[in-house]
Amino acid sequence: MAIRSPAEEAVGWGESINKLLESKAGQMALTDxxxxxxxEENILFWLACEEYKKIPSSPERISAASKIYSEFVQVDAPKQINIDSETRKIIAANISTPDLNSFDKAQTLIYNLMARDSYPRFLKSEIYQAILKQS
Structure with a gap:
């Protein structure tokens, strides 16, 4: 893969939300x-899920799953994400024995929400437009 300049990278963010999320700078711009x-709970949850999937050991995974659950998923969580009650119940029921896919459905729901809702507004935002002008 060719190395892209920051300017090319920022222009690429306009092509798809995937290009935006693949870039550390893109993640930071979207978070801002x-x-x-x-x-911001949406991108923070999505990023937490990406990190969670990289955890090799079960004890670490249980701890990380519990943290993600209490921070984003449980009702009245400090950064509660907007997911349906059925998905929330399934995660709650399996939180004591999490696997690498425990948050997949919720992560997909949040990804789709960002892709449909936040991403188009991000592309029109002053933040993104300023980044494009700099490049």
Missing amino acids: FLKKEYS
Whole structure:
């Protein structure tokens, strides 16, 4: 894969939400944007799930799953994500014995929400437009 300059990378974010999320700088820009929209829990949850999937050992996974659950999933969580009650119940029922796919459905729901809702607004935002102008 060719190494892209920051300017090319920022332009690429406009191609798809995947390109945006593949980039550390893109993740940071989207997080800044979502903070202003009071919905940063979505990207924070999505990133936590990506890290969670990399955890090799069961004890670490149980600890990380519990942290993700209490921070984002349980009702009244400090950064509660907007998912349906059925998905929330399934995660709750399996939280004591989590596997690598424990948060997949919720992560997909949040990804789709960001792709449909936040991403188009991000592309029009002052944050993204300023990044494009710099490049």
